[in-house]
Amino acid sequence: MSLNVMKFSLIVPVYNRPDEIADLLESLDHQTDRGFELVLVEDGSTVPCREIVDRYAAHFDIQYFAKGNEGRSIARNYGMDHAKGDYFVFVDSDCILPPDYFESLRKKLSTDYADCFGGPDSAHESFTDTQKAINFAMTAFLTTGGIRGGKVQMEKFVPRTFNMGFSREVWEKVGGFREMFSEDIDMSTRIRQAGYSPQLFREVIVFHKRRGNLHKFWRQVHIFGMSRITLQLLYPGSMKLVHWMPAMFTIGSMLLLILGILLSPLWLIPLGIYLLALWISAIISTKSLKIGSMAVAASLVQLLGYGTGFIRAYVWKILLRHGRDEAQEVALRKGK
Numbered sequence: 001m002s003l004n005v006m007k008f009s010l011i012v013p014v015y016n017r018p019d020e021i022a023d024l025l026e027s028l029d030h031q032t033d034r035g036f037e038l039v040l041v042e043d044g045s046t047v048p049c050r051e052i053v054d055r056y057a058a059h060f061d062i063q064y065f066a067k068g069n070e071g072r073s074i075a076r077n078y079g080m081d082h083a084k085g086d087y088f089v090f091v092d093s094d095c096i097l098p099p100d101y102f103e104s105l106r107k108k109l110s111t112d113y114a115d116c117f118g119g120p121d122s123a124h125e126s127f128t129d130t131q132k133a134i135n136f137a138m139t140a141f142l143t144t145g146g147i148r149g150g151k152v153q154m155e156k157f158v159p160r161t162f163n164m165g166f167s168r169e170v171w172e173k174v175g176g177f178r179e180m181f182s183e184d185i186d187m188s189t190r191i192r193q194a195g196y197s198p199q200l201f202r203e204v205i206v207f208h209k210r211r212g213n214l215h216k217f218w219r220q221v222h223i224f225g226m227s228r229i230t231l232q233l234l235y236p237g238s239m240k241l242v243h244w245m246p247a248m249f250t251i252g253s254m255l256l257l258i259l260g261i262l263l264s265p266l267w268l269i270p271l272g273i274y275l276l277a278l279w280i281s282a283i284i285s286t287k288s289l290k291i292g293s294m295a296v297a298a299s300l301v302q303l304l305g306y307g308t309g310f311i312r313a314y315v316w317k318i319l320l321r322h323g324r325d326e327a328q329e330v331a332l333r334k335g336k
Helices: 018-028 048-055 072-082 101-110 129-139 168-173 185-192 214-234 240-261 265-284 289-319 325-333
Strands: 009-013 036-043 059-065 087-090 117-118 165-168 205-206
Touching: 009 018, 009 072, 009 101, 036 072, 048 059, 048 129, 048 168, 059 072, 072 214, 087 168, 101 117, 129 214, 129 265, 165 168, 165 185, 165 325, 168 185, 185 214, 185 289, 214 240, 214 289, 240 289, 265 289
Parallel strands: 009 036, 009 087, 036 059
Antiparallel strands: 087 165, 117 165
């Protein structure tokens, strides 16, 4: 099939986020390439977004489904079961797409086709200062090693469902998402094991709002840290140095603080140098002294939240050997 007539199915699970869906739909209404459908799956929401969806029903192709709450992976699989497109694209409900998103994707697939792709995320100018600070924490090389699509990366890029897509052929061969944390990393791994080569499309970006405050952000990244251990149990050898870094930072920071208090403040110099580098980098990146300063706090939440989650799960699941049954249970969850 010619890529010029290929139809994209944008599949979005949503749970109690009508305001975010309104922003996403508005961004879709401004797409320069209209060769897509939106498959919106309401996953048992108590605050549904049907009324908002109806406002755009005549603007572009929308399939809206409401089902019982089973989790975002099951909702995405439900969407794929009902999708009419040739290529499935996934974003989160808290994303906004630039007007040329599908145009850029079609052009990239025309020149460098991939059966699976992932793109980076960024902060939109309309986001709050906190959201912009969190975006820096999640995308900066000094915090995540650029694993989410940064220009400099410490690990092979892995597509994630805030901006990811694959062909219908991939779905038919690999199946859908498993209901688990970090289900997108699991899916990307299975796609690679099936013989496909996921590609990073840097030009195909989304604006990702993320969490609205640092408390929710902590909970999110803490779970991310724990899920990395589950992925290691599922795929032995998949854990890289970059995944250990938040845990190493957490332990190292604690040791430096203890030594600084008990022995000499000079022990705090390495930590101070890192935080200064982080602050300068954030100011340059965000072009704001205020947001750059907030980004340091967000970065500490990201590192310590992920690090403590990683350590907690490593001790419980690997050292104390309580993770085998969970890994086996997850492995049996077929994406359907």
